[in-house]
Amino acid sequence: MEDITKRYDNGEVTVIWQPHICQHSGNCARGLSQVFDPKQKPWINIHGADTEAIISQVKKCPSGALSYQLNKD
Secondary structure, eight states, X not given: OOOOOEEEXXXXXXXXXXXXXXXXXXXXXXXXXXXXXXXXXXXXXTTSSOHHHHHHHHTTOSSSOEXXXXXXX
């Protein structure tokens, strides 16, 4: 699989998704379905929850396919 990296930015945080390392555990969708919904395109709705909730859920990704970076003002 090609090493594609996708970025989703809400102004405060950027969620980075690397599908080539995703294990499809479903933790993201079960934990924060208003942001992570694999049935939608794009599957990450970065405006679906507040930044703290998004960061908390991203930290639970077992494969590291989801990561984040805080945006600077």
